[in-house]
Amino acid sequence: MKPTVLITGFGPFPGVEVNFSGLFAVRIAAAARRRFPGVAIHVARLPTEWERGTERAAQAILRVKPSIVLHFGVSTAAAGFVIERQAVNACMAHADGAGMLPPFALIEPGGPKRRLTSLPVHRIVTRLQARGLPAAASDDAGTYLCNAVLYRSLGAASAPATIAGFVHLPASLAAGDDGALTRAQALAGGLEIIAVCLEQGCVA
Ligand code: PCA
Numbered sequence: 001m002k003p004t005v006l007i008t009g010f011g012p013f014p015g016v017e018v019n020f021s022g023l024f025a026v027r028i029a030a031a032a033r034r035r036f037p038g039v040a041i042h043v044a045r046l047p048t049e050w051e052r053g054t055e056r057a058a059q060a061i062l063r064v065k066p067s068i069v070l071h072f073g074v075s076t077a078a079a080g081f082v083i084e085r086q087a088v089n090a091c092m093a094h095a096d097g098a099g100m101l102p103p104f105a106l107i108e109p110g111g112p113k114r115r116l117t118s119l120p121v122h123r124i125v126t127r128l129q130a131r132g133l134p135a136a137a138s139d140d141a142g143t144y145l146c147n148a149v150l151y152r153s154l155g156a157a158s159a160p161a162t163i164a165g166f167v168h169l170p171a172s173l174a175a176g177d178d179g180a181l182t183r184a185q186a187l188a189g190g191l192e193i194i195a196v197c198l199e200q201g202c203v204a
Helices: 022-035 052-063 122-130 143-156 172-176 183-198
Strands: 004-010 039-046 068-075 083-086 086-088 114-116 135-138 165-170
Touching: 004 022, 004 052, 004 122, 004 143, 004 183, 022 039, 022 172, 039 052, 039 083, 052 068, 068 083, 068 143, 068 172, 068 183, 083 122, 083 183, 086 143, 114 143, 122 135, 122 183, 143 165, 165 172, 165 183
Parallel strands: 004 039, 004 068, 068 165, 083 135
Antiparallel strands: 083 165, 086 114
């Protein structure tokens, strides 16, 4: 069966008026369709909202049934590609893009404390660094929307052949190429991440 990749990015949220990850998801999907013609590439832009954001991601996974789910978001603390290793079952009381606080204290009441990504994190970091791109693994995806979406996706994308993970990019990419990573590098690195996931074998 043809491998299927679902790529997501986010819309704006308080403090980040232009979220580069939303634009990036569309661009990387277009570039991936050219680079990997045998792969079905789907893209979704998630509202940075406690209920609609997590729901939209879960629905896209149910609809697309991807073999690889790659979520992208931005962080003001990221100085390159930050590959998240895990998500925790917690939400910070912080307003979302619609100005709403989380309507729940836990993402999934009764759910495990943490879920580990199935992304080949170490391989991705090594490959990005080998291309001269700044990249690091992280054990802290925060407790905001990025963490919530990753937590829900790791629960939804539990089929054995599914790889699901989250990559934070520098928020400064919205302003252009002045930060630690240029937009061209972000695109090249994003394609490399997809290539590593496709090489994992379990998605062929
Ligand atoms: N970053 C936020 C949510 C959306 C985004 O791009 C986060 O790190 O949780």
